[in-house]
Amino acid sequence: MLSQTLSNIIIGLYLLANQVNATPTHFGYLLYQGFEVLDVFGPLEALNGLAGLYDLNLTIVAETMDPISSLPPTSWFNGNKMNSTFSEHVLPTHTFETAPPLDVLIIPGGNGLFAPAPLLDSTIQFIKARYPTLQYLITVCNGAGIAARAGVLDGKHATTNKAVWDQTIALGPKVKWVAQARWVTDGNVWTSSGVSAGIDVMLAWISAVYSEANATGIANGMEYERHMNSTDDPFATLHGLTDANNSTNPSRR
Ligand SMILES: *[C@@H]1O[C@H](CO)[C@@H](O)[C@H](O)[C@H]1NC(C)=O
Ligand SMILES: *[C@@H]1O[C@H](CO)[C@@H](O)[C@H](O)[C@H]1NC(C)=O
Ligand SMILES: *[C@@H]1O[C@H](CO)[C@@H](O)[C@H](O)[C@H]1NC(C)=O
Ligand SMILES: *[C@@H]1O[C@H](CO)[C@@H](O)[C@H](O)[C@H]1NC(C)=O
Ligand SMILES: *[C@@H]1O[C@H](CO)[C@@H](O)[C@H](O)[C@H]1NC(C)=O
Numbered sequence: 001m002l003s004q005t006l007s008n009i010i011i012g013l014y015l016l017a018n019q020v021n022a023t024p025t026h027f028g029y030l031l032y033q034g035f036e037v038l039d040v041f042g043p044l045e046a047l048n049g050l051a052g053l054y055d056l057n058l059t060i061v062a063e064t065m066d067p068i069s070s071l072p073p074t075s076w077f078n079g080n081k082m083n084s085t086f087s088e089h090v091l092p093t094h095t096f097e098t099a100p101p102l103d104v105l106i107i108p109g110g111n112g113l114f115a116p117a118p119l120l121d122s123t124i125q126f127i128k129a130r131y132p133t134l135q136y137l138i139t140v141c142n143g144a145g146i147a148a149r150a151g152v153l154d155g156k157h158a159t160t161n162k163a164v165w166d167q168t169i170a171l172g173p174k175v176k177w178v179a180q181a182r183w184v185t186d187g188n189v190w191t192s193s194g195v196s197a198g199i200d201v202m203l204a205w206i207s208a209v210y211s212e213a214n215a216t217g218i219a220n221g222m223e224y225e226r227h228m229n230s231t232d233d234p235f236a237t238l239h240g241l242t243d244a245n246n247s248t249n250p251s252r253r
């Protein structure tokens with residue numbers, strides 16, 4: 001009885017030490033129909049570079065193993081008014097049931113996140129269930145909205161795509177939304193503004209967790225000029241958002 005308790009404590013301490021100290025090796029990218037393409041492949045370009053420097057594993061996780069389209073289903077989203085045949089498909093490696101333990105979970109944004117209930121319920125459950133086991137959670141664009149729906153941003157500072165600010169912050173009334181930010185960090189949670197900001201948050205995260213030399217080398221390989229100032233947000237200005245629009249501002253509550 002006592003030894004069982006002790007061994008549980010030892011396993012618990014080991015898991016804790018592992019979570020705090022070890023460099024992440026297992027990356028999970030969460031996908032759903034109607035993902036934003038650059039939200040996925042921008043940060044993945046940087047992570048592909050990182051995987052050239054360290055032994056890393058990528059899991060692409062979704063509700064089912066079916067190919068996932070970047071176009072949301074026409075059943076609820078009329079995103080294709082010109083009847084174009086124009087979308088890209090990605091194959092998941094695992095489902096929510098079969099995904100291995102993950103150190104980092106990355107959640108892209110996209111029009112698919114405007115799906116009516118209950119379409120995203122299993123996705124929300126997955127985020128809620130996995131968050132306590134992660135070293136880091138990284139969201140791109142309105143991916144912060146589904147993390148908010150899972151409750152994992154409650155009490156934390158976060159940002160999102162400024163073009164869908166009102167809709168997204170409504171999904172997380174307990175989140176301290178920051179209106180002017182290319183990206184925001186709060187503890188182990190990193191959230192970025194829209195689309196291309198996902199590249200900047202990923203490179204900033206690589207700099208913080210691995211090294212600035214690694215982030216610079218990867219950015220140079222991408223021939224990408226990084227936005228290095230996390231509070232410089234021309235797209236907040238474009239959408240009429242200032243500090244006064246922070247959801248922590250009492251005048252909004
Ligand atoms: C990645 O997965 C492969 C196959 O499951 C495994 O052999 C390898 O050790 C894993 N690498 C890491 C860094 O966990
Ligand atoms: C797209 O297809 C729908 C249904 O067939 C049709 O009603 C609509 O006019 C088409 N739109 C264009 C821009 O061709
Ligand atoms: C990556 O960062 C590590 C830790 O600082 C360093 O030892 C290594 O040389 C870097 N590699 C590259 C290619 O930047
Ligand atoms: C970052 O951007 C903000 C907003 O444009 C600006 O006020 C601040 O001075 C910048 N910080 C640095 C270090 O350049
Ligand atoms: C908005 O949030 C930012 C980041 O947390 C903070 O620096 C700023 O003071 C806040 N402004 C207001 C008016 O709440």
Ligand SMILES: *[C@@H]1O[C@H](CO)[C@@H](O)[C@H](O)[C@H]1NC(C)=O
Pocket residue numbers: 165166239240241242244245
């Ligand atoms: C930002 O706040 C201003 C007033 O401070 C308000 O008029 C405006 O509607 C807000 N913008 C958004 C997108 O919520």
